[in-house]
Amino acid sequence: MPRRREARDKVTIIDIADAAGVSKSTVSLVLTGRGSVKSETRERIHKAMDALGYVYNRGAANLRNSDSKIVGLVLNDLSNPFFAEFAIGVESVLQMAGYVAFMANTAESIVRQAQVMRMMREHGAGGIILCPALDTAAEELAWADTADTPLLVAIRRLPGVAASTVIPDNTAGSARITRHLLNLGHKRIAYIGGMHSMVVRQDRFLGFSGAMAAAGNAIDPGLNIESMPTRDGGFSAMGAALALPDRPTAVVCYNDVVAIGAMLAAAKRGLVVGRDIAICGFDDTSEARHVSPALTTIAVDAVGLGERAAAMLLERITNPDAPATTHIGPADLVIRESCGAYHHALQAAG
Amino acid sequence: MPRRREARDKVTIIDIADAAGVSKSTVSLVLTGRGSVKSETRERIHKAMDALGYVYNRGAANLRNSDSKIVGLVLNDLSNPFFAEFAIGVESVLQMAGYVAFMANTAESIVRQAQVMRMMREHGAGGIILCPALDTAAEELAWADTADTPLLVAIRRLPGVAASTVIPDNTAGSARITRHLLNLGHKRIAYIGGMHSMVVRQDRFLGFSGAMAAAGNAIDPGLNIESMPTRDGGFSAMGAALALPDRPTAVVCYNDVVAIGAMLAAAKRGLVVGRDIAICGFDDTSEARHVSPALTTIAVDAVGLGERAAAMLLERITNPDAPATTHIGPADLVIRESCGAYHHALQAAG
DNA sequence: TCCAGAAAATGGAACGTTCCATTTATTTCT
């Protein structure tokens, strides 16, 4: 098997210079487009480059001028479509700006998170976008204070960290969907899913309780049920809610995946979701649309948040002395079938 | 606002050396763990490192020894959960091996793909895993022949490219699910979704037609319907199939997302999927489980494929003269509700 | 106590770029 593998050692700027009969400085000039070189020479150099299969060595270049055009993106859970969409948003604006993203998945492990962020900094990332793993401590991110690698925290805010932040309006969104249920006539409403140590849950619960209070509705502490923010978590939390002597007529869930688990639990007990009980989610992942009945939820525009995060980080990279800022994105109600708004409308009309 | 930002310029190995009262060579020794240094000195050096907030400069190091511990991962469609899962698999084995992934999403754009791969090579990626965008030409990947950056092509094979390959067994999987329909008594079976220019569709269609032929079943060319491999594509292709004078009783879809579109189209015409018509998919994405009725499909273990791809690439990086190899992963039938196997069983029993 | 050998530490060249200070070539003006 005659495997062609001629140019074993990598070809450098100097090889190009020799081939084109100029000095390495001239080659550098055309590479960076900085000086002025005769177009004829430039052409000769380009020809030499692809004749020899030259590939630019950014590592070497960065050694001198250190603007690496790379940005780290650290995600806590890539298997959640929400974060995949967020990543797409980030990626698209980075790519547009000539940056490339170093992307990593921590799977909610803070040790992996630490490893990965170190690696990124070692590789010269110009900035890092972090969707923090559960239980990330502010101290772990202390380097962001001092270092010249700007940090942007996204989706889960991190109190006590000197970093720009991009999150959806969890509180307003949650209040909005709660009011929706209230308007449909519900009074006994449960809040399920998520652990109380999670800031995101705190924010969302705040919206829930605020809306309840504003409507003069008491919250039964027994209807505030924690669980892992997963489908299984939603399933068991809903089971607990339904086992109550005085069961709720509606439940607002921490997020879509919890809501889907909750729907399964309700269906298992013979309840028709959207008629016998109202269930709603948060995030508007694509699953929310496909599940049956389709899930009423809060849309937070994951892609848009990603784009915004990237833009804000880029801004801080080019202008390192700008202060850290916070962006809070919209959270809009999308009404589908799982809360029975349609049923309700029919009934009101008839 | 008193923003602390003392050590503006980055601290180097030499600063550490000074602080610890040794030479830079000694610091390098402890960094790489290569030579033998007194544990007392090592400790002193470590202390100096985190006192000064040192971060290792891999770019500089690679300049000398060029094993960069970075691998590129180029995905054609991150919004498809299948690829997100694949990425998770890749990432996990890379991370285990001390590598970090440079991940990028091409969104099926071959120009973005070219850009991104160039960037990765410029940044010194030791190898690249590519899930090629639609219409990727073999010539674009010519560098893989010559260069010292091994390439691994995944999910969509690329005829004529000198690269290792990891794909699921599309043909066998497709044959398997077709036989399932045949066993349920279907004879008029359509194949819908995907464009005929896609190798993956060719492979899957081959399995379909093989199984049909083996059962002595003719394929009506009118029942081979192309579409974009998206939900909308599936929707319209199914619409076309159902508009036929002699409509099929079962349809095998290019993949899950096409199948979900097809289910929507069938439901819209008042057909109950799984009773009036059988529909099946390919991939076993998480949506397949959640959709209603749950989708019968072919599971290809995206995470496993990713792990395998990463392992194979790593193998080629450490052993560059090993020949390119191909791995074909399993494709297993998972029976749910959308093909009416349950109905069928009841009927047979009763 | 001295020496051999091992252990520990060091200096300096190299890696592939950039960029400053120069030199060399080309144009323009009188």
Add this chain to the structure above:
DNA sequence: AGAAATAAATGGAACGTTCCATTTTCTGGA
């Protein structure tokens, strides 16, 4: 044609590390 001005090209130091060849320091045995 010659000088002045501009354009084009160059040499070499620097960036932060590694690693080879050395030198220095330590250890234990006679």
